[in-house]
Amino acid sequence: MAMRNFFNEIRGMKVTDVPKHVKPMVTTSNAKNFIQKSLDNYHAKYIQTDSIMPLYHVCFGGMIFSYLVALPEERPMFHFHEDLG
Known part of the structure; x- marks a missing residue:
């Protein structure tokens, strides 16, 4: 669903405007938060349930x-x- 919203946002843009729109979203802090959230979800789903x-x-x-x-x-x-x- 998030990818669909993202593609709908950039669909009407010019190619030269897309990096300006995407750059604030792609940061190291966002990547760290995403990885940490993914690892927490994996731990809760598989490790804590003794899977x-x-x-x-x-x-x-x-x-x-x-x-x-x-x-x-x-x-x-x-x-x-x-x-x-």
């Missing part, structure tokens, strides 16, 4: 991260095998 979901988040996040880190090294191998087959 198993944080373990899943760590496992799947670790798998995705390791895949993305190894991808640049594996990419030439994929192309090599495609050329052979």
Whole structure:
């Protein structure tokens, strides 16, 4: 809903006016508040309820991260095998 309101606000603006409109909204204090609020919500939703979901988040996040880190090294191998087959 907030994104829809934001897009409705900037829809009629000129491209040169958009940074002037967005810059006051994007500050380090707003980012810190957003991150802190998100972590508090995560803690209340998963940690305090003794949920198993944080373990899943760590496992799947670790798998995705390791895949993305190894991808640049594996990419030439994929192309090599495609050329052979």
